[in-house]
Amino acid sequence: MTKKKSPPKSYRSPGTRPNTSALSGGGNMLAQIQQLQQEMEAAQASLADETVEVSVGGGVVSVVASGQQEIRAITIRPEVVDPDDVEMLEDLILSAVNEALKQSQHLASQRMGGLTQGLNLPPGLI
Numbered sequence: 001m002t003k004k005k006s007p008p009k010s011y012r013s014p015g016t017r018p019n020t021s022a023l024s025g026g027g028n029m030l031a032q033i034q035q036l037q038q039e040m041e042a043a044q045a046s047l048a049d050e051t052v053e054v055s056v057g058g059g060v061v062s063v064v065a066s067g068q069q070e071i072r073a074i075t076i077r078p079e080v081v082d083p084d085d086v087e088m089l090e091d092l093i094l095s096a097v098n099e100a101l102k103q104s105q106h107l108a109s110q111r112m113g114g115l116t117q118g119l120n121l122p123p124g125l126i
Contacts, residue, residue, distance in 0.1 A: 043111045043112055047068050047108050048066055049066075050067040051064050051067070052107055054096050054099045054100040054103060056092050056096045059077070060077045061076050061077075061095075061096045062075040062096065063075075063099075065101055067107050068108070069104045071100065074097070
């Protein structure tokens, strides 16, 4: 009669789970992720109330944008409206809107970046 050899200690039978004691902090990580999600939602909500204002052309065109990249107001001083030079007015508006959106994105990045600092997330994910 031959005696069966017992499998080496590192052997695991199919269908069994490995020792999960090293993963015991998983519940804590989930709680941290949920807390981060709540903080991010609060930061996004507050960005809706924050605004940036940009003026161009010596203040003749102003644009207000929210922290969520929504244009809230465009103000054009009457003296800049010249029916013979509509192109200049269009350029001023375009410049002001683009700069307002850029500053709004920067504001959002600052607010959200503090929450995700150290997570090594890919750019543009949040």
